[in-house]
Amino acid sequence: MSSLAETNLFKPIKVGPVTLTNRVVLAPTTRLRNTETLVATDSMLEFYIERARNNGGLLISEGAFTSPDVGSFPFAPMLYTAELVFSWKKITDAVHPNGSSIAIQIAGLGRAGDPKDFKDGGFPFAAPSAIYLTEDSKEVAEKVGNLLREFTIDDLHRVKDDFISAAKRSVDRAGFDIVELHAANMFLLNQFLEEASNQRTDQYGGSIENRSRFVLEVVDGVIEAVGADRTAVRISRYCRSQGGESVDAKVSPIVNYGYFVNELERRAKNGKRLAYLLFVEPRVSGDNIIEESYVPDSSWLNEIWKGIIIRSGNLLHGDGYPLLRKYVGSGDRTLIGSSRYYTSNPDLVNRLKNGYFLTQYDGPTFYRVMTNEGYLTSPNCGETVYKQEILSSVPKPLAQD
Numbered sequence: 001m002s003s004l005a006e007t008n009l010f011k012p013i014k015v016g017p018v019t020l021t022n023r024v025v026l027a028p029t030t031r032l033r034n035t036e037t038l039v040a041t042d043s044m045l046e047f048y049i050e051r052a053r054n055n056g057g058l059l060i061s062e063g064a065f066t067s068p069d070v071g072s073f074p075f076a077p078m079l080y081t082a083e084l085v086f087s088w089k090k091i092t093d094a095v096h097p098n099g100s101s102i103a104i105q106i107a108g109l110g111r112a113g114d115p116k117d118f119k120d121g122g123f124p125f126a127a128p129s130a131i132y133l134t135e136d137s138k139e140v141a142e143k144v145g146n147l148l149r150e151f152t153i154d155d156l157h158r159v160k161d162d163f164i165s166a167a168k169r170s171v172d173r174a175g176f177d178i179v180e181l182h183a184a185n186m187f188l189l190n191q192f193l194e195e196a197s198n199q200r201t202d203q204y205g206g207s208i209e210n211r212s213r214f215v216l217e218v219v220d221g222v223i224e225a226v227g228a229d230r231t232a233v234r235i236s237r238y239c240r241s242q243g244g245e246s247v248d249a250k251v252s253p254i255v256n257y258g259y260f261v262n263e264l265e266r267r268a269k270n271g272k273r274l275a276y277l278l279f280v281e282p283r284v285s286g287d288n289i290i291e292e293s294y295v296p297d298s299s300w301l302n303e304i305w306k307g308i309i310i311r312s313g314n315l316l317h318g319d320g321y322p323l324l325r326k327y328v329g330s331g332d333r334t335l336i337g338s339s340r341y342y343t344s345n346p347d348l349v350n351r352l353k354n355g356y357f358l359t360q361y362d363g364p365t366f367y368r369v370m371t372n373e374g375y376l377t378s379p380n381c382g383e384t385v386y387k388q389e390i391l392s393s394v395p396k397p398l399a400q401d
């Protein structure tokens with residue numbers, strides 16, 4: 001593998017409030033190693049420290065849910081109570097002295113959640129519109145008596161406030177440098193942007209402007225709470241997971257997301273430039289690779305958005321990393337997000353710098369709850385063993401001081 005030391009990947013760059021020594025980013029990667037009560041764990045602390053050490057770049061956390069009424073995955077992070085937020089403080093406190101920076105991704109599930117989980121928690125199953133993601137979801141909703149319904153305006157105020165509070169707590173109490181709003185992969189905020197999941201007839205649906213309105217209100221609220229330079233947004237113009245229609249949507253992604261991104265650029269021109277926009281590349285949908293004969297050219301976004309860009313999606317594949325080189329080489333504002341190879345290469349930055357081989361990731365261990373297997377068992381380059389006791393221990397809650 002060729003060394004990338006001489007490319008822009010190893011040129012320092014300022015992103016929001018932090019200056020990074022390289023442009024390699026840990027892309028958000030859900031790993032479900034929280035406790036059953038969603039508290040961050042000592043295993044997560046170790047996972048992030050391993051990647052912060054000798055790094056100097058940016059780590060983005062796995063998606064963290066803002067409140068129970070937007071849904072969550074079992075064993076995933078949630079930011080709803082002081083205990084949950086403080087459990088992350090230990091992690092940010094450990095990342096910073098290692099010379100690295102850390103953003104948190106905040107998210108909701110909406111119609112992508114499990115109707116039974118909502119019911120068990122005493123919450124309605126609600127989304128921008130009452131359009132089920134799958135027949136299965138509809139069947140479960142009917143069975144448990146928790147039918148999908150459209151968010152009321154009151155619901156929307158609550159959901160927005162929860163995003164804003166989660167963002168504020170993440171910066172003020174948990175010590176994150178940046179908050180990334182997850183408006184991609186057909187998670188909750190993305191469901192507002194797409195016609196397939198948003199057919200509201202009020203001011204939050206119907207036209208591109210209306211479909212963008214709620215997400216932009218959340219962006220504005222988060223800017224107000226933590227500052228524009230600590231706010232970031234992730235979008236996926238070509239998503240095909242969770243009901244995303246990519247180029248087959250009735251409204252072209254270029255038009256749909258062109259408007260949305262232009263609104264973010266408009267804010268930037270008015271003195272509120274976000275820390276970055278993260279673009280999921282067309283070859284990836286959620287955590288799956290898609291093989292399509294036609295790969296859209298996604299460079300048009302650079303024409304609209306003039307700030308920092310992180311591109312993520314299959315960029316560490318291919319001999320000599322041609323796509324990565326193309327992106328970091330064009331302009332002087334693009335960073336590269338890596339998810340899967342960062343799980344199996346804690347020292348990814350060092351490997352890319354020196355041209356060392358990358359260890360293949362192990363998909364079946366991505367989401368193994370209550371174990372460190374596949375989570376803390378990836379050695380650095382040149383180290384062939386890990387401590388055996390890691391396998392016999394389970395993630396434990398990070399206690400509050």
Ligand SMILES: Cc1cc2nc3c(=O)[nH]c(=O)nc-3n(C[C@H](O)[C@H](O)[C@H](O)COP(=O)(O)O)c2cc1C
Pocket residue numbers: 027028029030031062063105182184185234280284286287288312313314315316337338339340341366367
């Ligand atoms: C196990 C796994 C978990 C993921 N979790 C998230 C997540 O929490 N939030 C998100 O926006 N994307 C998530 N993704 C998508 C990644 O951020 C990334 O866009 C995708 O994996 C492609 O990048 P890669 O080729 O570097 O793996 C996940 C991907 C994987 C493989």
